[in-house]
Amino acid sequence: MSAPTEPTPGTAVSPRALARKRRAEALGRFARDYARNRAGLFGLASLLTIGVLALTAPLFVDQAHLTITGAPGDGHQPPSAEFPLGTDNFGRSILDLIIWGARVSLTVGLLATFVSVTLGTLAGITAGHFGSSGGVGGRVVSSVIMRVTDWFLVLPTLVLAVALAAVLPRGTGTIVLAIGLTVWPPTARLVRAQTLAVEARPYVERARALGGGHAHVMGWHVLPNVMPVVLAQTTLLVATSIIAESTLAFLGMGDPTTISWGGILQAARTSGAISAGIWWYIVPPGLAIAVVALSFTLCGRAVESVINPRLRGGAG
Amino acid sequence: MSGLLDVRDLRVTYATGGGGIPAVRGVNLSLDRGDTLGVAGESGSGKSTVALALLRLLPSTARVTGDVLLEGENVLEMKWGRLRAVRWVGASVVFQGAMHSLNPVKRIGDQVAEPLLLHRTVKPDRVGARVTELLEQVGLPASRAQDHPHRLSGGQRQRVMIAMALACEPRLIIADEATTALDVMIQAQILALLRGLVEETGIGMLMISHDLSVLAATCDRVAVMYAGRIVEEGPARDVVHRPAHPYASALSAAFPKIGDPASRLAPRGLPGDPPDPADPPSGCVFRPRCAVAESVCATVDPPLWPVHSGADGHADRHAACVHVGPGSPSKESESVDPTGETSTEETSR
Numbered sequence: 001m002s003a004p005t006e007p008t009p010g011t012a013v014s015p016r017a018l019a020r021k022r023r024a025e026a027l028g029r030f031a032r033d034y035a036r037n038r039a040g041l042f043g044l045a046s047l048l049t050i051g052v053l054a055l056t057a058p059l060f061v062d063q064a065h066l067t068i069t070g071a072p073g074d075g076h077q078p079p080s081a082e083f084p085l086g087t088d089n090f091g092r093s094i095l096d097l098i099i100w101g102a103r104v105s106l107t108v109g110l111l112a113t114f115v116s117v118t119l120g121t122l123a124g125i126t127a128g129h130f131g132s133s134g135g136v137g138g139r140v141v142s143s144v145i146m147r148v149t150d151w152f153l154v155l156p157t158l159v160l161a162v163a164l165a166a167v168l169p170r171g172t173g174t175i176v177l178a179i180g181l182t183v184w185p186p187t188a189r190l191v192r193a194q195t196l197a198v199e200a201r202p203y204v205e206r207a208r209a210l211g212g213g214h215a216h217v218m219g220w221h222v223l224p225n226v227m228p229v230v231l232a233q234t235t236l237l238v239a240t241s242i243i244a245e246s247t248l249a250f251l252g253m254g255d256p257t258t259i260s261w262g263g264i265l266q267a268a269r270t271s272g273a274i275s276a277g278i279w280w281y282i283v284p285p286g287l288a289i290a291v292v293a294l295s296f297t298l299c300g301r302a303v304e305s306v307i308n309p310r311l312r313g314g315a316g
Numbered sequence: 317m318s319g320l321l322d323v324r325d326l327r328v329t330y331a332t333g334g335g336g337i338p339a340v341r342g343v344n345l346s347l348d349r350g351d352t353l354g355v356a357g358e359s360g361s362g363k364s365t366v367a368l369a370l371l372r373l374l375p376s377t378a379r380v381t382g383d384v385l386l387e388g389e390n391v392l393e394m395k396w397g398r399l400r401a402v403r404w405v406g407a408s409v410v411f412q413g414a415m416h417s418l419n420p421v422k423r424i425g426d427q428v429a430e431p432l433l434l435h436r437t438v439k440p441d442r443v444g445a446r447v448t449e450l451l452e453q454v455g456l457p458a459s460r461a462q463d464h465p466h467r468l469s470g471g472q473r474q475r476v477m478i479a480m481a482l483a484c485e486p487r488l489i490i491a492d493e494a495t496t497a498l499d500v501m502i503q504a505q506i507l508a509l510l511r512g513l514v515e516e517t518g519i520g521m522l523m524i525s526h527d528l529s530v531l532a533a534t535c536d537r538v539a540v541m542y543a544g545r546i547v548e549e550g551p552a553r554d555v556v557h558r559p560a561h562p563y564a565s566a567l568s569a570a571f572p573k574i575g576d577p578a579s580r581l582a583p584r585g586l587p588g589d590p591p592d593p594a595d596p597p598s599g600c601v602f603r604p605r606c607a608v609a610e611s612v613c614a615t616v617d618p619p620l621w622p623v624h625s626g627a628d629g630h631a632d633r634h635a636a637c638v639h640v641g642p643g644s645p646s647k648e649s650e651s652v653d654p655t656g657e658t659s660t661e662e663t664s665r
Binding site: 016018019022135136201202203205206207208209210211212213216220221224225 | 371373376400401402403404405408409411412413416417418419420421422430431434435459462480
């Protein structure tokens with residue numbers, strides 16, 4: 001394996017080309033290992049499908065048909081050739097609503113995950129770094145951060161998110177913030193633990209010996225080493241965030257002017273679809289949430305099993 | 317007097333639950349440009365603690381007193397910013413265990429460039445060229461800069477560590493067990509490399525090892541530490557081949573000599589364990605393990621006395637033993653056998 005990649009002395013294989021080749025090989029290896037995981041492939045395929053549908057929705061969904069006044073059909077029509085998933089109480093196509101709702105659900109889910117992972121990583125690395133190498137003052141900073149984390153951890157997430165969404169002005173940004181601010185503590189704890197493990201390695205001592213400050217150690221040495229944990233946590237958090245978004249929308253905390261899966265569910269409940277037995281109004285958005293959450297989890301586990309060699313044998 | 321490095325009465329105490337544990341108890345060292353000084357001693361003798369104390373790299377539980385003058389400037393009294401500037405530019409460290417002193421997720425080139433970028437000793441557009449230069453200086457091809465540490469062998473990684481130590485052209489290099497985990501062939505290569513660098517660039521080197529033969533081959537002077545103190549200090553050849561302190565003598569005799577059947581039949585280690593630093597014995601701390609201890613050793617803790625070797629009488633060697641000092645019980649203090657008269661007779665038989 002190593003012999004053919006070794007540059008023959010004298011002849012010019014530039015180090016850059018060599019590195020590029022190696023990187024391509026590594027990427028190929030990753031793809032092959034990932035492809036061996038069938039559940040991961042299923043997750044990836046369904047995510048790609050949903051992603052493409054959400055991105056290209058304006059091309060085949062007429063936005064005028066999504067308004068109450070421009071509804072193309074009659075209310076509560078069962079599935080038919082014209083409306084594959086039936087219509088809602090205003091006569092809008094439920095399939096169109098679901099496809100359009102994916103845009104909001106995915107956006108909010110990804111943004112909220114980004115906010116919470118960023119917060120959690122920052123808090124975790126800071127607490128871990130100063131706790132292990134900041135002296136007495138550092139330990140104080142570290143425990144203050146961790147006590148704040150604990151405080152957020154013991155507060156019921158949903159109640160806090162509802163309170164935040166109620167206080168802040170309505171809108172997608174508020175939902176993102178409300179979810180982001182409530183689901184970060186587990187990430188912070190995880191990152192802190194990993195940071196403590198990395199800080200004990202000799203190369204961190206070496207970095208300090210060569211004059212590196214706190215920012216250098218945290219950003220250059222610790223962050224790249226906790227990234228695998230952060231990435232695995234991210235894929236799992238996306239599912240959580242999408243569910244949280246749907247929950248908030250279902251509870252009426254969402255932006256009423258946008259269409260999201262949780263919002264469709266809430267509309268179904270308030271219009272009495274449940275008691276009227278109009279199943280095509282309730283089941284599709286619920287399934288959509290479940291499929292997206294499951295797909296992200298499957299992808300996350302597949303990536304984890306490729307990255308972590310210890311999980312490789314059992315996966316598949 | 318104001319050499320490159322001047323350590324005066326360095327003491328390090330580790331704070332523990334039940335009071336302090338002295339790890340280093342009054343160490344004096346001095347080193348000039350172009351010189352190499354070896355520090356030897358067994359595990360727990362405080363040699364690594366001394367190395368780390370020089371750049372204030374000890375954990376916050378350690379209390380350090382004394383003076384560490386690096387080019388006349390006291391490291392122990394520096395402000396944080398000045399200390400960071402001195403680290404690596406004034407003095408750099410080649411760490412023990414190169415296997416773990418490199419970040420596994422960063423490329424070799426980036427890690428060698430790390431001190432360059434931190435201290436801005438070269439312009440950013442010159443960094444790549446400087447890294448190539450450094451890698452070539454330690455005998456690694458420039459293409460290695462693109463590799464991650466796991467693609468390198470132990471010896472190659474140690475070379476990377478040395479390249480990194482040289483990056484900012486420091487005046488002093490502290491090599492803390494730099495060759496300990498390497499096999500003997502690689503060790504010889506690394507030692508030759510270090511020796512060559514000292515000769516070429518005129519930097520000072522403080523080399524720390526438990527291996528006297530390594531120090532004898534590399535250093536001009538050697539200091540032997542025992543239980544946090546220097547017990548013998550002098551020219552490397554004299555300390556290794558004609559030790560004056562019984563501990564130094566035991567350390568040098570502990571290496572089996574190839575082709576000497578006597579050393580194979582009667583391997584001469586040192587019985588017993590190093591003293592508990594929290595509760596050292598009275599008088600000379602080496603007394604419980606010393607074969608030539610006398611009653612006076614239980615009360616007197618001898619300071620470093622000059623050893624008058626031969627008739628010329630100039631003392632560039634010091635040892636902390638009552639057998640060496642003025643009014644010593646034994647007049648022939650030139651060399652003391654640690655295992656006593658009996659074992660000498662045994663081996664000569």
